Amino acid sequence: MSTDSKPTIFINPAKCIGCRHCEIACAVEHSQSKDLFSAIFEDPLPLPRIHILPMGAYNVPMNCRHCDGAPCVEVCPTGALYHDEQGAVMLAEDKCIGCKMCAIVCPFGIPEFDALNGVMFKCDMCPDRRAEGREPACVEACKTGALQFGTIDEIVSKVRKEKAEQIVKLKEGEVEEEYNGWDLYRSMQTVVIRINEGDSK
Numbered sequence: 208m209s210t211d212s213k214p215t216i217f218i219n220p221a222k223c224i225g226c227r228h229c230e231i232a233c234a235v236e237h238s239q240s241k242d243l244f245s246a247i248f249e250d251p252l253p254l255p256r257i258h259i260l261p262m263g264a265y266n267v268p269m270n271c272r273h274c275d276g277a278p279c280v281e282v283c284p285t286g287a288l289y290h291d292e293q294g295a296v297m298l299a300e301d302k303c304i305g306c307k308m309c310a311i312v313c314p315f316g317i318p319e320f321d322a323l324n325g326v327m328f329k330c331d332m333c334p335d336r337r338a339e340g341r342e343p344a345c346v347e348a349c350k351t352g353a354l355q356f357g358t359i360d361e362i363v364s365k366v367r368k369e370k371a372e373q374i375v376k377l378k379e380g381e382v383e384e385e386y387n388g389w390d391l392y393r394s395m396q397t398v399v400i401r402i403n404e405g406d407s408k
């Protein structure tokens with residue numbers, strides 16, 4: 208089995224409390240000053256490239272997936288969207304003509320239009336930070352672990368370990384089961400069982 212060495216930002220809605228620290232950190236990282244107290248006085252105000260969407264009992268962080276076969280890269284007529292050496296999908300503003308094709312084809316609704324400059328903008332996984340071996344700003348700001356940065360193998364083994372520990376604690380009655388990802392999993396499982404039993408409601 209080959210491994211994927213490309214790091215990306217993984218989301219876990221079950222851990223997101225909707226504090227929006229990630230949005231603020233992203234906007235500050237993409238400001239001129241890169242300083243919170245100066246950034247709030249900048250004109251235009253710096254904008255975040257990650258958005259938290261409240262969905263019932265959950266908050267879902269929506270960010271770029273930096274897709275391997277990225278539809279946005281493929282559809283861009285000017286080559287403004289491209290993969291950098293770490294696999295991050297980047298946008299060269301000087302080549303963007305604001306045609307919005309990337310926004311139309313993105314399955315997650317990620318690229319946004321900067322009306323002031325007539326170009327698109329999107330998550331760039333904080334290249335300055337990556338060059339210094341640091342995590343993207345949103346990941347560093349998230350204190351609940353809802354955002355994780357790493358390769359798929361690193362994230363999967365971390366999640367596997369967390370879940371194994373959780374199973375043992377629940378089994379030993381050390382913790383009360385909380386309203387979390389387990390509920391989402393169970394509700395999805397109920398729907399699957401119902402569908403398998405021929406009930407499509």
Ligand code: SF4
Nearest residue numbers: 271272273274279313
């Ligand atoms: S902007 Fe959309 S299509 Fe492009 S890499 Fe990000 S998630 Fe994938």
Ligand code: SF4
Nearest residue numbers: 223224226227229349
């Ligand atoms: S910082 Fe983490 S917990 Fe807070 S809104 Fe963002 S993803 Fe959710």
